Amino acid sequence: MNIVGFRVTEIEHMIFSQKAWSPYLAGILIGLLQIPAFLLIETALGTSSSYVTIAAHVAALFDSGISRMDYLAKHMWGAKNLWQLAMVFGIAVGAMLSMRASGARRGPISPVWRRALDIDSLQSRAPMAFAGGFIMVLGARIADGCTTGHGISGIAQLAVSSSIAVAAMFLAAITVALLMKRV
């Protein structure tokens, strides 16, 4: 079995070719990522400021005044910003390798959208995905963190701010989900 360009052992093969792991194994692995984050990068695990890094570089292509926009400018360069950008890229690569190893390839959109909203084409799903991504990251930037930064990392640091942001997050997420058809 050739997954990433080298032969893997039978045990590794069994682990990677599984379509699903226990949520507890996966959760522990994610939680352990705090060790290199705190010790080597000197920050907590987070993902949503990487969107600002990308946005700032996109904006810099057509707006020469970006260097004077403090918030965008400070997210453009530096080890911490580029570490996080590399990490979200790594998430896509890791998920792709995992999917190829197990064969759990996904179609253009999840079947949940048909069940919840009668949406069954990429064309009708795309604007909704764009809008969802927009308010999701806008909200994460206002709150200064997302499910990872406020959720997984903030609660693990016993931060009061994160407990409020996460409570608000679940409240809104549940409310919107209950407006959809029962899946």
Add this chain to the structure above:
Amino acid sequence: MNVPVAILLGLTMGAAFGLALEKSRVFEPGAIISQMQLRTFLMLKIFLTAVATGLVVLAVLNGIVGVKIYPKALVWQADIVGGLLLGAGITVAGACPGTVFAQIGAGYKDAWFTVAGGIAGALVFGYLEPVLRPVLLTGGSGKPTYDQLVHVPFWLLALLTAAMIVAVLAALERHKSWREEIGENFDGMPDVGTGDGKLGKSAGIASPAR
């Protein structure tokens, strides 16, 4: 840390993160929507396990080694307004800002639009930030943590919280096992027709309105 090492470390950590997100199926929009409809608790199980692990890790790193922690500033209106928008967006997107990248890796095409929307959201926030700052992002009360509020050592409250989370996880797993919640097509959706993961029709093929 120099930039190339940070990037290499980011790629490695991201690959492990992506592996965990894909294998646990929490990147599935089906897992997010059915969690938020309180039909399954797969997302909460992964989320709480990661939090509990982090609490134990930080109890050791901070309590024994003395590593600095980085709690975020408490700004009530920003945490509430931002948290509400984030949550609404998560359900509409069927993803979190991090898990959407795993959706791209696994082949979902709409995830590209979610990321594009996220970049647009970050761009709008970047331009509005000077305007939002006085009304929404200031007036904070420091970076309080619960151990400071109740005057106990961080490591002690962290370990107690982790123990409470483990108790909650045990109850959730007794309520419904993760194998039933994952869906027979591994898309995180409850199987149609029955509450039993083994007898349901193929998920996503038959979907009677109800």
